[in-house]
Amino acid sequence: MNARRKSHVGILLIAVALAVAPFAVGAGLGNTWVRILDFAALYVMLALGLNIVVGFAGLLDLGYIAFYAVGAYLYALLASPHFGLHWPAWAILPLGALVAGIFGVLLGAPTLRLRGDYLAIVTLGFGEIIRIFLNNLNAPINITNGPKGIARIDAIAVAGQPLSRGLEIAGMKIPGIYLYYYLFVLLALGIVFVTVRLQDSRIGRAWVAIREDEIAAKACGIDTRNVKLLAFAMGASFGGVAGGLFAGFQEFVSPESFGLLESVMVLCMVVLGGMGHIPGVILGGLFLTVLPEAFRHGAGPLQQAVFGKVLLDPESLRMLLFGIALILVMLYRPAGVWPEPRRRREMQGGK
Amino acid sequence: MDILLQQVFNGLTLGSIYALVALGYTMVYGILGLINFAHGEVVMIGALTALAVMKPLAAAGVPGPLAVLLALLAAALVCMALGFTIERVAYRRLRNAPRLAPLITAIGVSIVLQQVAMLVWGRNYHSVPALLPSANHEVLGAQITEVQILIIVVAALTMSGLMLLVNRTRMGRAMRATAENPTVAALMGVDANRIIALTFVIGSALAALAGVLVSANYGIAHYHMGFILGLKAFTAAVLGGIGNLAGAMVGGVLLGIIEALGAGYIGDLTGGVLGSHYQDVFAFFVLIVVLIFRPSGLMGEKVAERA
Numbered sequence: 001m002n003a004r005r006k007s008h009v010g011i012l013l014i015a016v017a018l019a020v021a022p023f024a025v026g027a028g029l030g031n032t033w034v035r036i037l038d039f040a041a042l043y044v045m046l047a048l049g050l051n052i053v054v055g056f057a058g059l060l061d062l063g064y065i066a067f068y069a070v071g072a073y074l075y076a077l078l079a080s081p082h083f084g085l086h087w088p089a090w091a092i093l094p095l096g097a098l099v100a101g102i103f104g105v106l107l108g109a110p111t112l113r114l115r116g117d118y119l120a121i122v123t124l125g126f127g128e129i130i131r132i133f134l135n136n137l138n139a140p141i142n143i144t145n146g147p148k149g150i151a152r153i154d155a156i157a158v159a160g161q162p163l164s165r166g167l168e169i170a171g172m173k174i175p176g177i178y179l180y181y182y183l184f185v186l187l188a189l190g191i192v193f194v195t196v197r198l199q200d201s202r203i204g205r206a207w208v209a210i211r212e213d214e215i216a217a218k219a220c221g222i223d224t225r226n227v228k229l230l231a232f233a234m235g236a237s238f239g240g241v242a243g244g245l246f247a248g249f250q251e252f253v254s255p256e257s258f259g260l261l262e263s264v265m266v267l268c269m270v271v272l273g274g275m276g277h278i279p280g281v282i283l284g285g286l287f288l289t290v291l292p293e294a295f296r297h298g299a300g301p302l303q304q305a306v307f308g309k310v311l312l313d314p315e316s317l318r319m320l321l322f323g324i325a326l327i328l329v330m331l332y333r334p335a336g337v338w339p340e341p342r343r344r345r346e347m348q349g350g351k
Numbered sequence: 352m353d354i355l356l357q358q359v360f361n362g363l364t365l366g367s368i369y370a371l372v373a374l375g376y377t378m379v380y381g382i383l384g385l386i387n388f389a390h391g392e393v394v395m396i397g398a399l400t401a402l403a404v405m406k407p408l409a410a411a412g413v414p415g416p417l418a419v420l421l422a423l424l425a426a427a428l429v430c431m432a433l434g435f436t437i438e439r440v441a442y443r444r445l446r447n448a449p450r451l452a453p454l455i456t457a458i459g460v461s462i463v464l465q466q467v468a469m470l471v472w473g474r475n476y477h478s479v480p481a482l483l484p485s486a487n488h489e490v491l492g493a494q495i496t497e498v499q500i501l502i503i504v505v506a507a508l509t510m511s512g513l514m515l516l517v518n519r520t521r522m523g524r525a526m527r528a529t530a531e532n533p534t535v536a537a538l539m540g541v542d543a544n545r546i547i548a549l550t551f552v553i554g555s556a557l558a559a560l561a562g563v564l565v566s567a568n569y570g571i572a573h574y575h576m577g578f579i580l581g582l583k584a585f586t587a588a589v590l591g592g593i594g595n596l597a598g599a600m601v602g603g604v605l606l607g608i609i610e611a612l613g614a615g616y617i618g619d620l621t622g623g624v625l626g627s628h629y630q631d632v633f634a635f636f637v638l639i640v641v642l643i644f645r646p647s648g649l650m651g652e653k654v655a656e657r658a
Contacts, residue, residue: 060454110643117386118642120454121585125635128579136628260578264458271455312470320466326459330452331444 022181034177036293038249041184042242044285047269048191048278049238054267055276056204057231058211059112060120063127064266067236069134069258070103071096071243073144076253079154082145089156093244100240101233108232113225127263134255149254156183156248164251180249187245191238195278198234207231208276261319268322272329274336283338292318353492358615359608360490364499364568366607367506371561372584373591373599374513375554381530381594382550383446388457389437391581392464393430393555397562398572399472401426402479415482419563426559433464434555438548461578468574476573479566502564509560510600513553517596526550530594579631583610586638592648601649609633 026034046068053061074096078087111122138146155164155176163183164176198204206227209217218224247253265288273284299314312320329336372394379387401422408418441456484497517523528536529546537543565580566572583606591602614630641648 054451058449058451060451062458110639114642114646117450117454118589118646120388121386121582121589122635122638122642125582125586125638128582129632129635132629132631264462267455267458275451316466316469319462320470323459323462323466326462327441327456330456330459331441334445334448334452 018185022178026178031175031177033293034175034181036290038177038180038184040286040289041181041188042246042249043266043269043289044188044282045184045191045242045245046239046266047273047281047285048188048195049235049242050266051235051270051276051278051281052195052198052207052231052238053235054270055281056199056207056211057228058207059228059231060117061123061232061235062120062260062263062267063107063123063125063130064235064239065258065260065263066123066127066130067100067103067239068243068246068262069130069255070100071240072247072253072257073134073150073243074099074240075244075247076150076153077143079248080150081152082150086154089154089244089248093241096240096244097237098240100243101237104233104236105229108229112228112232124260124263127258127260131255131258134258144255147255149252149256151252153247153251153253155251156180156245158183184245184249187241191241192278192282199278203227203230211276264322268326272325272337274339277336277338277340280336280338280340284336354615355612356491357493358611360493360495360499362608362611363604364502364607365611366587366604367503368561368565368568368603369580369584369587369607370510370600370603371506371557371564372580373587373603374510374596375558376585376588377591377593377596377599378526378550378554380588381596382526382533382547383442385442385453386457386585387437387442387551387554388454388581389441389460389464390554390558391577391579391584392461392468393433393437393558393577394562394565394580394584395468395572395574395577396433396464397426397430397555397559398566398576399468399477399562399574400429401559401563402477402566402572403472405482406480409480409482416484419482419567423560423563426563427556430555430559430562431552434551434558435548438551443544443547465574465577472574474574476571479570479572481570483567498567502568505560505564509557513557514596516553522546522549583631583634586634586641589648590637590641592650595648595650598648598650605649606634606637609637 022034022037025037046064049067050061050064053059053064071093075089075092077083078085078092078095079089080086107123107126108119111119134144135147137144138148144150155162157163158179161167162176163179166176167174167179206217206222209220209222210224210227214224246257269284269288270281271284272288273282274280295318296314299312299317303312333339372390375390375393376387379385379390401419404425405418405422408421409415413421437460441460442453445453445456481498483501486497488495488497515523517526525536525541525546526549528539528541529543533543536546561580561584562572565576584603587602587606588599589602590606591598591600593599610630610633613633617629
């Protein structure tokens, strides 16, 4: 009884913190940082999607960003002057989930019955191929507008009001990025809810069983191939939704946003946070969005101050640190910084 | 006809380079059952190191082929040290860990190598000086350069040497024994750690050679060249049957030819809808098709998930 009350208080505190966060951040650090918070919420969604694939089912997907790209371009094509279509966001987002899910199945079907390493390479290739297509499908029929990307995409509208215009309540103007923040946080919470429920469901337990021992799982009557496909499709569909939100938020998409490094970033969030452990993954997503930004603002001036000039490009320095972090975490904390207890035992126990 | 021959020849050149890289993947896979993701980046480091040695030598008036040879030696040494370090740092501790762990450290190593290369050599494309004889010869209507012939000959010689090493020497027998059954090999007095380190070192030397050849072929090198090359070489290894040395060679050459023919004819075949900038897509389709219809590759054993 007492514990339950405590957890209620905790939830309430988190809710209040989430609600005031943009205003506190906006007042203290400026609206650039509210935008970064918006992205943090998007990345948390992506990380949770990838967590289903990598964390729950133990399948390494290195081209996850391709599904994000599919969702983003679908939104861009259906809601921009490019084709003259202006579908509402609420029709496109579910469609994006569906289409990305189908892509996931198409990619997963031939590879999932093979060893995990193949999946890693095939998804890596798939991510690259999607980018090549996005870059080149501007001729002979202009579908994606090539490297220039698609601009003037419709903003996401709620109740007929585009969020980007902001809102005026009692004479106080709330900028669009604040509204997007609330939308993204709400949707991210929705995805958290879904993944938490999934984790404890029959399917979730089947995923964990496959991750831990595929043969034993099969022997228990789990149709391993279909269950793996389901994980793959579901992760992909989350990516598709996040991609649609990204397109509506940015009002611009180009192939550049969907490179391999983005896939690696999301993978880092999942792996460093703690594969399969939802709170760990959420924190991983938050930190890895916010830290690099802080780094970007801080590393240049810091080097300037210490060495008198910028020795290392902050962008490469950031990636370098990510690479090193991936190696170190795998070597010394293979289950992530904040792992699920069971996962920790599994990763440390050896095979 | 002459276009066909031209493309086959271009494919053969490219394919022999793929084969050299694919050998690195397949050797490591054969012994450890692990895909060394960072292998493509080793090729890149080899190419850029060789370039860094080649340029001042050529500027100092050292004759072209000698400069290339010295550069190759330097690149091979750097890459061998790199391969040894990668195995030691990123893989050895994880040999008995779940499969996901070494894959992720390999990604980490790739990123680190790429970023280091970017910091050292910058983001730009570097042009590789044409130090090797590059006269054109016309054979049956196709244009063939001496560099291309050199690439094919060098690759063929190196691969024959490797086959001899693996099949005829004591060391090669130890390697094959470790690949077959590490425990039993260890009982027979084979030092598994040494053999594994050796495998990485040999694979990396081949990667250095491939890096030098590929940059001589295209005339450019840059920090990002290893990624797509590695992907293709891996495809070649899978096509031939991963874990099988002869398979990697056949797969490499075959993939090179498929790619060259595909890029040469895709425009005609699709009525101009798709152009040759889709060249990189072929390798991927080959990979998918092989995985669907013959996951064991052309010459490999069954690899479908059983254990």
